[in-house]
Amino acid sequence: MELQQQLEDALKRAVADTFSVTLSLSPELNTNMSFSLQENMIISSIGLAGAIEGNISLWITVDIAADIVSKMLGIEIEPDSPDVMDGVGEIINMIAGGVKMKMDSTEYKFDISIPTTVKGDNIESVKSDKTLEFTQAYCCEKDICFQLKFAYRLHQVGGNSTVDAQKEASVSAFDKLSQLVEQSRKDDNNINSE
Numbered sequence: 001m002e003l004q005q006q007l008e009d010a011l012k013r014a015v016a017d018t019f020s021v022t023l024s025l026s027p028e029l030n031t032n033m034s035f036s037l038q039e040n041m042i043i044s045s046i047g048l049a050g051a052i053e054g055n056i057s058l059w060i061t062v063d064i065a066a067d068i069v070s071k072m073l074g075i076e077i078e079p080d081s082p083d084v085m086d087g088v089g090e091i092i093n094m095i096a097g098g099v100k101m102k103m104d105s106t107e108y109k110f111d112i113s114i115p116t117t118v119k120g121d122n123i124e125s126v127k128s129d130k131t132l133e134f135t136q137a138y139c140c141e142k143d144i145c146f147q148l149k150f151a152y153r154l155h156q157v158g159g160n161s162t163v164d165a166q167k168e169a170s171v172s173a174f175d176k177l178s179q180l181v182e183q184s185r186k187d188d189n190n191i192n193s194e
Contacts, residue, residue, distance in 0.1 A: 003052075003108060003154075004132065004134060005107070006106060006133070007052075007094060007099070007102065007150060007152065007182065008059070008104035008136070009102075009111060010098075010099045010132060011056070011095070011099055011124060011136060011148060011150060012029065012116070012136065013094075013098065013102060014094075014095045014097075014098025014099045014101075014102065015027055015095055015098075015136070015138060015148065016112075017098050018091065018098060019096040019140065022072055022094065022184065023068065023071050023072055023093075024071075025071075025140040025141060025144070026140055027138035027140040027146075028123075028135045028138060028140065028142075028183050029136060029137070029138060030138060030139045030145070031137070031138065033132050033137040033145060036181075037129050038061060038078075038121075038122070039121040039122065040061055040063070040119075040121065041059060041060070041061060041062070041119070041120060041122075041123050041187070042058075042059075042060050042061070042062055042065050042085065042088050042117060042118070042119045043057055043058065043059050043060075043123055044057065044058045044085075044088045044089045044092040044115050044118075044124075045058075045092065045115065045116050045117075046092050046093060046096040046112050046113055046116075046156055047112065047116075048096075048100075048109075048110045048111070048112060048113075048152065049110060049111050049112075049113070049155075049182050050105075050109050050110030050111050051107065051108045051109055051110055051154065051155055052108050052110045052153070052154060052155065052184075053152065053153055053154075053155050054131060054150070054152030054153060054164075055078040055150075055151055055152075056087060056092065056095065056096045056099065056148060056149070056150055057092070057125065057146075057148065057149045057150075058091060058092040058095065059146060059147040059148070059149065060088060060146040060147075060168055061065050062079045062080075062084065062088070062119065063079055064080040064143075064144055064145065064146065065079075065080065065084050065087070065088050066081070067145075068086050068091070068144060068147035069083060069084050069087030069088065070089070070156040070177070071087075072087055074089075078137045079125070081190065085117045085119060086089070086117075086147070088117055089115035089116075090115075091097040092117075093112075093115050095148070096112045096115075103170075105152045106131075107148050108129065108154075125149065125151075125177075127151050130153050131151050131152065131153050132151070132152055132153060133149060133151040134149075134150050135147060135148065135149050135150075136148045136150075182191075
């Protein structure tokens with residue numbers, strides 16, 4: 001399975017796990033929805049470092065974030081409360097942690113940073129040319145909708161990705177070991193023939 005498909009699947013499972021366990025909600029992927037620049041947005045992002053570099057960002061309106069955090073804490077939270085920003089940061093932390101756990105069994109392992117959360121109007125994200133990106137939008141219950149953006153690239157070392165470098169190193173080690181075994185056999189044959 002190609003890397004992007006693995007990441008998309010891991011993100012879907014992490015979102016489902018986070019929302020079902022923490023909030024008793026079942027978000028459904030909504031391929032028809034797209035977040036345009038809006039007022040009163042919260043974006044919480046977690047960085048990735050390892051075989052994959054990049055970030056996972058949760059995009060959500062302040063009002064919907066307040067509803068979700070209220071459900072998470074079991075008490076009514078006002079949209080202007082600092083608890084809303086903290087709660088959104090905790091949600092992206094759980095989602096990113098879930099993706100990390102699911103990817104740990106692959107060659108694309110990575111670590112995650114602490115969340116960075118911002119609030120504002122008409123916030124825009126810009127990716128570099130070397131970064132790949134995909135977006136997943138979700139809705140659950142009546143009108144609880146949010147979007148996740150996953151921007152990534154393979155970590156580069158000397159022009160090669162770390163995954164490619166690891167493969168080359170293991171092939172080189174295998175080749176070297178094979179050469180040593182072959183040389184040892186030749187040496188044994190030379191000793192036996194004397």
